[in-house]
Amino acid sequence: MAYSDKVLDHYNHPRNVGSLDKSDPNVGTGMVGAPECGDVMKLQVKVNPETGVIEDAKFKTFGCGSAIASSSLATEWLRGKTVDEALQIKNTDIVNELSLPPVKIHCSVLAEDAIRAAIGDYKKKAESRPQAQVTA
Amino acid sequence: MKLPIYMDNHATTPVDPRVFEAMRPYFTTTFGNAASRNHSFGWEAEEAVEKARKQVASIIGATAKEIVITSGATESNNLAIKGVFEMYAEKGNHIITAATEHKAVLDTCKRLEKEGAKVTYLPVQQNGLIDLDQLRESITDKTILITIMYANNEIGVLQPIAEIGKIAKERGVLFHSDATQAVGKVPVDVIKEGIDVASVSAHKMYGPKGVGALYVRRRNPRVQLTAQIDGGGHERGMRSGTLNVPGIVGLGAACEFAQKEMPEESKRLSYLRDKLKDRLLAGLDEVYINGTTEHRLPNNLNISFAYVEGESLLMGINDVAVSSGSACTSATLEPSYVLKALGAGDDLAHSSIRFGLGRFNTEEEVDYVTEKVIDVVKKLRELSPLYEMHKEGIDLTKVQWTAH
Numbered sequence: 001m002a003y004s005d006k007v008l009d010h011y012n013h014p015r016n017v018g019s020l021d022k023s024d025p026n027v028g029t030g031m032v033g034a035p036e037c038g039d040v041m042k043l044q045v046k047v048n049p050e051t052g053v054i055e056d057a058k059f060k061t062f063g064c065g066s067a068i069a070s071s072s073l074a075t076e077w078l079r080g081k082t083v084d085e086a087l088q089i090k091n092t093d094i095v096n097e098l099s100l101p102p103v104k105i106h107c108s109v110l111a112e113d114a115i116r117a118a119i120g121d122y123k124k125k126a127e128s129r130p131q132a133q134v135t136a
Numbered sequence: 137m138k139l140p141i142y143m144d145n146h147a148t149t150p151v152d153p154r155v156f157e158a159m160r161p162y163f164t165t166t167f168g169n170a171a172s173r174n175h176s177f178g179w180e181a182e183e184a185v186e187k188a189r190k191q192v193a194s195i196i197g198a199t200a201k202e203i204v205i206t207s208g209a210t211e212s213n214n215l216a217i218k219g220v221f222e223m224y225a226e227k228g229n230h231i232i233t234a235a236t237e238h239k240a241v242l243d244t245c246k247r248l249e250k251e252g253a254k255v256t257y258l259p260v261q262q263n264g265l266i267d268l269d270q271l272r273e274s275i276t277d278k279t280i281l282i283t284i285m286y287a288n289n290e291i292g293v294l295q296p297i298a299e300i301g302k303i304a305k306e307r308g309v310l311f312h313s314d315a316t317q318a319v320g321k322v323p324v325d326v327i328k329e330g331i332d333v334a335s336v337s338a339h340k341m342y343g344p345k346g347v348g349a350l351y352v353r354r355r356n357p358r359v360q361l362t363a364q365i366d367g368g369g370h371e372r373g374m375r376s377g378t379l380n381v382p383g384i385v386g387l388g389a390a391c392e393f394a395q396k397e398m399p400e401e402s403k404r405l406s407y408l409r410d411k412l413k414d415r416l417l418a419g420l421d422e423v424y425i426n427g428t429t430e431h432r433l434p435n436n437l438n439i440s441f442a443y444v445e446g447e448s449l450l451m452g453i454n455d456v457a458v459s460s461g462s463a464c465t466s467a468t469l470e471p472s473y474v475l476k477a478l479g480a481g482d483d484l485a486h487s488s489i490r491f492g493l494g495r496f497n498t499e500e501e502v503d504y505v506t507e508k509v510i511d512v513v514k515k516l517r518e519l520s521p522l523y524e525m526h527k528e529g530i531d532l533t534k535v536q537w538t539a540h
Contacts, residue, residue: 003451011451017519034537035522036482038445038463038471042521060521064447064464068519103469113538 003065004099010069015076018058020044025129028122032113039063041071043114045078047122052082066104070094070111083119139455141501145435145494146289146317147459151386152342152495158389159344162382170379171370181381188388195391196334197325198351204371205384208348209316210240212335215350215375216312217244219361220281221253228278234258234266235477237285241314254278260477264293264427271300275307282311286318290461290474290490291427292436294322301330310359316340320394321402321433326351332359338383342495343390347383405493406434408502412491413437419510426475426488435493440484443523444516449489452512456505461488
């Protein structure tokens with residue numbers, strides 16, 4: 001299969017690889033997929049509780065090149081967005097940006113799931129805080 | 137050293153230039169129909185075919201009259217299994233095969249199940265080999281055929297063929313072996329090993345695509361097959377169709393070179409394969425070899441790099457042609473059923489790479505590939521959440537995953 005230039009670029013130069021401190025109350029972690037399905041994405045966001053803006057995003061992905069590219073792209077898009085803006089990211093945006101072929105659409109779906117899981121985790125943490133000051 | 141490097145010789149092999157030269161005159165000069173009995177064009181073509189038949193017979197210890205020419209191993213497997221099933225219908229309808237067979241065998245058996253066949257799919261042990269006791273226990277008075285491959289196309293393991301042949305003889309059951317990957321790589325002897333029907337392909341041993349053979353035993357017992365292609369009654373009525381003379385000449389020449397060079401070539405290939413294996417094992421942690429290393433083709437290495445997905449690894453070594461058992465690289469989007477049958481878990485199937493060394497690979501190429509694979513695996517593990525979890529001491533089998 002031929003990969004698009006953008007997939008190759010993210011594969012060769014993945015953006016924002018790494019991990020944030022899971023126990024930080026301002027960090028939301030999303031882990032989606034399963035090893036036996038051949039892809040697992042871990043996506044983390046660090047949110048400024050005052051502004052609700054995502055200040056940092058990191059990923060690690062076990063999966064094919066398109067899965068790596070989808071999650072790498074997601075971290076790029078997440079940075080600087082508010083958590084609500086982040087939830088507007090759709091898998092089809094990722095498909096279009098990376099020119100993913102039909103057989104790779106599930107990679108973009110997984111990336112969208114990872115975004116939602118990470119934001120969801122952050123929101124849960126924020127709500128459970130006694131004096132939450134979330135402008136979400 | 138020229139890039140890209142071809143190391144996928146279980147998929148196909150290039151035609152050896154010597155084989156190509158042998159074939160050349162049969163396209164334009166000696167182009168006759170081998171079935172033309174009344175002029176020199178036909179006689180010359182027939183002579184070339186008969187020479188090739190001897191060359192094919194020789195490499196498997198058969199006689200020329202026992203060789204039926206086909207279009208390749210898929211057709212040979214179809215003819216063997218369907219041909220026996222139809223011919224021996226009065227004797228029974230039970231066929232025994234294995235879970236790790238090639239699709240040309242498995243799908244043929246599945247087709248026959250719709251036509252009344254009972255098929256036993258033997259599981260394999262973790263080393264990739266069938267359990268002979270289980271085979272013995274599976275035979276019933278309705279069993280007409282055991283079909284077990286000689287060497288596996290993914291993991292290269294060699295089934296205990298001689299033992300299977302002996303069991304089949306004792307119980308009066310015919311034994312077919314898909315020997316596609318074995319012929320030309322390891323010594324095959326249909327007499328010593330008690331094989332009654334065997335499939336052979338040219339393009340896996342430096343011959344052309346589109347031609348193969350089926351060995352059909354003529355004595356002790358005399359095997360009969362119902363033809364699957366009807367027509368002019370070629371190949372003793374078992375396979376009609378004008379013979380592909382240049383292809384057959386290529387098949388014969390490929391067999392002759394492979395047979396002559398096998399002792400030295402298999403030593404050279406197993407040296408290169410072991411070097412590749414040993415250095416990958418030394419350079420990386422969490423690497424698993426799929427299938428037994430004891431009974432194996434000299435040119436095969438199937439290896440899983442845990443926590444790294446196969447297609448992403450192939451992408452990183454894009455100047456090396458190899459295969460993966462990962463779902464992402466298969467047409468069905470399912471991970472390799474052969475690796476799954478070993479019971480090691482789907483995750484290791486997704487992480488597997490098959491190296492198939494060949495006649496034209498050099499030590500320099502093997503060294504280059506080794507270093508490249510180690511680099512890319514390390515890079516991808518930096519990206520892998522699973523490797524990170526493994527390093528943190530988390531048992532990945534206990535994690536609640538969100539399967540999709």
